[in-house]
Amino acid sequence: MVKTLLKNKKLRFTAFRKEVLDVFLNTPNAVSIGDIEERLKQFDRITLYRTIKSFMEKGLIHEIVMPGDIKKLALCPAECSSVNHVHTGQHIHFRCKMCENIFCLDLHEFPEINIPKFKVDSIEIQGTGICNICS
Amino acid sequence: MVKTLLKNKKLRFTAFRKEVLDVFLNTPNAVSIGDIEERLKQFDRITLYRTIKSFMEKGLIHEIVMPGDIKKLALCPAECSSVNHVHTGQHIHFRCKMCENIFCLDLHEFPEINIPKFKVDSIEIQGTGICNICS
DNA sequence: ATAAAAACGCAACATTGTTGCATTTATGGT
DNA sequence: ACCATAAATGCAACAATGTTGCGTTTTTAT
Ligand SMILES: [Mn+2]
Ligand SMILES: [Mn+2]
Ligand SMILES: [Zn+2]
Ligand SMILES: [Zn+2]
Numbered sequence: 001m002v003k004t005l006l007k008n009k010k011l012r013f014t015a016f017r018k019e020v021l022d023v024f025l026n027t028p029n030a031v032s033i034g035d036i037e038e039r040l041k042q043f044d045r046i047t048l049y050r051t052i053k054s055f056m057e058k059g060l061i062h063e064i065v066m067p068g069d070i071k072k073l074a075l076c077p078a079e080c081s082s083v084n085h086v087h088t089g090q091h092i093h094f095r096c097k098m099c100e101n102i103f104c105l106d107l108h109e110f111p112e113i114n115i116p117k118f119k120v121d122s123i124e125i126q127g128t129g130i131c132n133i134c135s
Numbered sequence: 136m137v138k139t140l141l142k143n144k145k146l147r148f149t150a151f152r153k154e155v156l157d158v159f160l161n162t163p164n165a166v167s168i169g170d171i172e173e174r175l176k177q178f179d180r181i182t183l184y185r186t187i188k189s190f191m192e193k194g195l196i197h198e199i200v201m202p203g204d205i206k207k208l209a210l211c212p213a214e215c216s217s218v219n220h221v222h223t224g225q226h227i228h229f230r231c232k233m234c235e236n237i238f239c240l241d242l243h244e245f246p247e248i249n250i251p252k253f254k255v256d257s258i259e260i261q262g263t264g265i266c267n268i269c270s
Numbered sequence: 271a272t273a274a275a276a277a278c279g280c281a282a283c284a285t286t287g288t289t290g291c292a293t294t295t296a297t298g299g300t
Numbered sequence: 301a302c303c304a305t306a307a308a309t310g311c312a313a314c315a316a317t318g319t320t321g322c323g324t325t326t327t328t329a330t
Contacts, residue, residue: 012275012276012277012326012327012328013327013328014276014277014278014326014327015326016277016278017277033317033318044278044279044280045317045318046278046279046280046281046318046319046320047277047278047279049317049318049319050277050278050319051277054277062202063202063203064202065200065201065202066200066259067197067198067199067200068198069287092248092250094250094253094255096253097256103253105250105253107248107250111246111247111248112246113227113242113246113260113262115227115229115240115242115262117266117267118229118231118238118240118262118264118265118266118267119264119265119270120229120262120263120264121232121262121263121264121265122262122263122264123260123261123262124201124260124261124262124263125248125258125259125260125261126258126259126260126261127248127250127253127255127256127257127258127259128255128256128257129253129254129255129256129257130253130254130256131253132252132253135254147295147296147297147306147307147308148296148297149295149296149307149308149309150295151308151309152308168286168287179309179310179311180286180287181287181288181289181309181310181311181312182308182309182310184286184287184288185288185308185309186308189308204318
């Protein structure tokens with residue numbers, strides 16, 4: 001339920017936040033801000049930006065960026081406890097060049113990346129290609 | 136030499152392009168558009184954007200994006216033949232949280248990522264943490 | 271019910287990137 | 301070296317994206 005979802009992340013429940021969160025819950029893949037705007041009947045742009053920022057800060061959603069001015073948002077996995085920074089947990093992002101959808105995918109085994117001389121905090125992996133629906 | 140570098144990528148040699156390319160050649164790490172602007176005495180912003188676009192289209196430089204509105208540019212490896220799309224070859228990107236520098240790093244062995252049901256064209260890997268200088 | 275803190279909505283602003291167009295420059299062929 | 305052509309430049313105007321300030325409204329804890 002949307003209300004408890006927000007509460008669990010220490011976010012106040014408001015009508016607008018419910019609407020925005022519903023967009024995420026009703027979409028299988030990542031959504032852009034434009035996508036959200038299209039799905040809201042009427043809204044204030046500034047409030048939307050602030051809502052998204054709050055959601056990100058509290059670890060409810062995360063941001064996915066790719067070269068070519070691609071920026072999308074997706075729900076964090078339920079167990080995500082990270083706040084205010086990218087925490088893709090152990091999943092990767094895949095962009096289909098046909099449908100332009102971006103998928104959050106759980107890898108069976110997340111690869112071990114060793115970078116000599118660097119202290120690695122987090123790793124992000126992003127793939128591009130063709131999704132199963134488009135191929 | 137800058138002139139042949141441009142020619143090899145089928146880019147015309149101009150005074151402005153030389154200046155921009157020199158910025159890349161004189162910087163060890165990735166640079167933002169703001170970085171470039173700071174290093175140029177005087178310039179036209181529009182021409183700079185178009186220059187960068189040309190450089191990217193011809194595979195002279197590539198774009199590195201990370202969550203948090205981070206966008207930087209770096210020279211492609213010499214052997215890079217890809218045009219107009221992200222081709223990190225087989226290197227990864229590492230962002231140091233202290234100095235905020237972004238490094239293009241060659242991994243000894245680039246990991247094999249297998250994504251069931253998806254046809255993978257390219258993989259990008261980005262790490263964050265502390266670089267060797269800052270630690 | 272009340273009070274404090276947070277979120278909202280509006281306006282104004284800032285930053286980042288693009289398009290059109292006239293002028294200048296680079297380059298390949300003569 | 302000269303010329304014709306295509307490309308690059310510089311300026312203005314515009315578009316898209318994101319932010320800040322502030323008075324009002326709503327949520328939540330007491
Ligand atoms: Mn994700
Ligand atoms: Mn790189
Ligand atoms: Zn697809
Ligand atoms: Zn560092």
